[in-house]
Each structure stands twice: as C-alpha cells, then as structure tokens.
Amino acid sequence: MSAPTQPVPAQRTPAGEEPAPLLATRGLTKHFKVGGAFSGRNLHAVDGADIVINRKEIVALVGESGSGKSTIARLLARVYQPTSGEILYQGRPLSSMRGRRQVLEYRGDVPMVFQDPFSSLNPAYRVSHGIMRGLKLHRHELNRAQRFEEAVRVVEAVGLTPAADILDRYPYELSGGQRQRIGFAQALAYRPKLILADEPVSMLDVSIRIGLLNVMAKLRADEDVSFLYITHDIASARYVSDRLMVMYAGHVVESGPTEAVLADPKHPYTQLLLSAVPDPRAPLEVTAEAAKGEPPRVINPSPGCRFRWRCPLAIDECATTTPLLRPLAPAHVAACHVATADPDPTAGTDSVAGSDSGGEAAPE
Incomplete structure (x- = not known):
C-alpha cells in the first residue's frame, strides 16, 4: 500500500x-x-480576474447580480474548476495538489459560508451533527470528547449561548x-485561514445583519481569519472590509482600500453604484445615468469595455479595446480608458475622471 499523501506545504519565502x-x-x-454542446455559445462568468487576499484581511467583492461574484467564490472553494488561469494558496498553485488528503486540507483552510441559512443545515439532524462531522473529517487529532469541546468553543465564538x-x-x-452564525461556527471549527462568505447577510432582517458583520470582524481579530466577503451592499462592505473590489460582467473593474475607493471612485460603474445608494433624507428618484443603457453582454462578448453601453464617458476606444487594471492612486487600480490618475502633488495640476474624454462629468 502506498504511503499517505503529504499535504502541500506553503511556498518558502526567501530571506528579505x-x-x-x-x-x-x-x-x-x-x-x-x-445552448447545447455544439452551439458554440459560452457565458463568460469570470474573465481574467486577479485577486489578492492577505492574512487577517477582510476583502469585499461587490457588484450587481450576475457580475460573477459567486462564481469566483465557487472557483476558490474548488466547487468549479477554472477554464483557465491559476489559484495560488500561500504561494503554491492549487493545480499541484495531489490526493484526497491535500484537497481536504485546503477545504478545511478555505471553507465557505453560503447565502441561504435555511437550506445550509440538514433539517433531519441536530445542529451538533454538521459541526461534529466536519471536525471528524478535518481534525483527526481530536477524540470524541475533544470534538464536543471544540464544537462548544466555536458556537460560543460566534455569539450563541448556552452553546x-x-x-x-x-x-x-x-x-x-442563528442558523447563519452556525454556518460560521462550522467553518471556524476547521481552524480556517480564509472564509469565503457568499452574501451571508442578504437573506436576514436588517436589524440582525450588523450582528453577523460584527461576528466576522471579531473572528478576524480573535481567530486570525481572513474573509472574502461577497455582497451587493456597499454599506455593509464599507462597515466591515479593509479592501474593496468591484466586479462588472465578469471583470474586476476597480480595487483598492475601501475608504479610498468610496471617497474617490475612479471607474464610472463604481460611481454609478454609489449614486444609486439611497439617501434617506432625499426623495427617491432614478437618475438619467442609472436608467441608461442595457444589461451587460456576457455570452460570446466582443472586445471592448463591457460597461460601454451604460457609460456616460464612453469613447471610441471603449468599443474596441478591453481596458486593463492600472494604478490611478496609491494601492488603487481601475480598468477604464478615460479615468485619470490622481495628480502628482509636486506638479501643481489637477485632473478628474473623464477630463480627457470630452464627455460629460461622471456622476457624483
């Protein structure tokens, strides 16, 4: 019988x-x-996404429905296999994993919390069943009594008492x-390094969403866990995340520190998202920019910016060349042909997004 497969170690980092x-x-x-195997039609759910998540960091991935956010989460969780590209975990490609043991170790390190708390737990079993089963699968060093002690600890860690x-x-x-907190407890039981949280509060009452967001922040502080927080709610992303990534039609169109992106959005789509956030003090109305255009074309899309049909700043180049992410401010990148970088403070000149395009000003 062959020797058991050893887990993939983290890539060693040279000194310095x-x-x-x-x-x-x-x-x-x-x-x-x-449309069938011979239709030749492909839905481009995610195209060329470059994502970085650091240790003890909460990264929010925002965008409208159909933008590809949940597909990215399932790719990272190995529910889907990528069409192309690579996922690197602690510097090593997931494609180098061999054997069931390495796959289980990765899934224990990077578990997922799903959107629907009402279908994520098996109604035929007590709450303890899922946590204890996961501990038995991923924490072989624990005996039954120790597994129960760990189950009690993680349930208390997410704020549920008496555990x-x-x-x-x-x-x-x-x-x-409470069910969604149990979802976080199940993930925490594996001693994860990164939790993929796919719209974890979208189906909950507004009054209890803040409690779940606080659970995420507490787990990051107390358990050294990172999060990829997937949401369409910019307000919750601002509340809990360190960095913000914006997706549109399968592309990451902007990324940077959360406060920097929200204070000075560079991509017209990010500007549109912020303009659509309702102000409770203002009358409800739909701006011309928000109503303009059509849904993104993601089935066999042609080259060019996929936001161009809705963009008030679109130029001819947007219809022929797909924009790439480029730095526009410190640690702040965007994929837009007309967005301009922050002015050099030593140059004494100002520039704004869209100033070179001849178009109208971007929405505030």
Whole structure:
C-alpha cells in the first residue's frame, strides 16, 4: 500500500522578501457552455480576474447580480474548476495538489459560508451533527470528547449561548440569524485561514445583519481569519472590509482600500453604484445615468469595455479595446480608458475622471 499523501506545504519565502499572499489568482477565468454542446455559445462568468487576499484581511467583492461574484467564490472553494488561469494558496498553485488528503486540507483552510441559512443545515439532524462531522473529517487529532469541546468553543465564538443547548437543537428551532452564525461556527471549527462568505447577510432582517458583520470582524481579530466577503451592499462592505473590489460582467473593474475607493471612485460603474445608494433624507428618484443603457453582454462578448453601453464617458476606444487594471492612486487600480490618475502633488495640476474624454462629468 502506498504511503499517505503529504499535504502541500506553503511556498518558502526567501530571506528579505515579503511573504506570499494568503490567496491570489492569476488570470482566473470561468466560461459555461450554453445552448447545447455544439452551439458554440459560452457565458463568460469570470474573465481574467486577479485577486489578492492577505492574512487577517477582510476583502469585499461587490457588484450587481450576475457580475460573477459567486462564481469566483465557487472557483476558490474548488466547487468549479477554472477554464483557465491559476489559484495560488500561500504561494503554491492549487493545480499541484495531489490526493484526497491535500484537497481536504485546503477545504478545511478555505471553507465557505453560503447565502441561504435555511437550506445550509440538514433539517433531519441536530445542529451538533454538521459541526461534529466536519471536525471528524478535518481534525483527526481530536477524540470524541475533544470534538464536543471544540464544537462548544466555536458556537460560543460566534455569539450563541448556552452553546450546549444550541448544539442540541434542530435547525427549525433556530432563527435565520442563528442558523447563519452556525454556518460560521462550522467553518471556524476547521481552524480556517480564509472564509469565503457568499452574501451571508442578504437573506436576514436588517436589524440582525450588523450582528453577523460584527461576528466576522471579531473572528478576524480573535481567530486570525481572513474573509472574502461577497455582497451587493456597499454599506455593509464599507462597515466591515479593509479592501474593496468591484466586479462588472465578469471583470474586476476597480480595487483598492475601501475608504479610498468610496471617497474617490475612479471607474464610472463604481460611481454609478454609489449614486444609486439611497439617501434617506432625499426623495427617491432614478437618475438619467442609472436608467441608461442595457444589461451587460456576457455570452460570446466582443472586445471592448463591457460597461460601454451604460457609460456616460464612453469613447471610441471603449468599443474596441478591453481596458486593463492600472494604478490611478496609491494601492488603487481601475480598468477604464478615460479615468485619470490622481495628480502628482509636486506638479501643481489637477485632473478628474473623464477630463480627457470630452464627455460629460461622471456622476457624483
């Protein structure tokens, strides 16, 4: 019988160099065939995504429905295999993984919390079942008594007490917010390094969303866990994240520190997202920019910017050349032909997005 497969070690970092990011992607791409095997039609769910998540960092991935956010989460969780590109975990490509043991180790390090708290728990079993089963699968060093102690610890860590009573309940005896906390507890039981949280608060009442966001912040502080927080809610992303990445039609169109992106958005789509956030003090209205254009074309898309049909700043180049991410401010990148970089403070000149395009000003 062959020897058990050894887990893939983290890539060694030469002395004097910064350690590799916890997780990174290079040109990550996922296409789905539509209309039959011989139709030649492909839905471009994700195209060329470059993502970096560092240790003890919360990164928010925002965008409208259909932008590719959840597809990226499933690619990182190895639910989907990428069409092309690479995922690097602690500096090593996932494609180098061999054997069930290495796959289990990665999935324990990078678990996923799903959107729907009402279908993520098996209604036929008590709450303890999923946590104990996961511990048995991923934490071989623990005996049964130790597994129960760990289950109690992680349930308390997500703010549910008394833990023993919660573990003895069935899912129907819990509220939606409690079920979602159990989802975080199950992920935490594996001693993860990164949790993929796919719209974890979107199906919960507004009054209890803040509690789940605080759970994420607490786990990052107390358990040294990083998060990829996927959401369409810019307000919650601002509340909890360190960095913000904006997706549109399968492309990452802007990325940077959360406050920098929200204070000075460079891409017209990010500007549109911010203009659509309702102000409770103002009358509800739909701006001309928000109503303009048509849904993105992601089935066999042609070259060019996929936002050009809705963009008030589009120029001829937008229809022929796909823009690439480029630095426009410190640690702030955007994929836009007309967006301009922040002025050099030593040059004494100012520039604004769209000033070279001849178009109208970007929405505030």
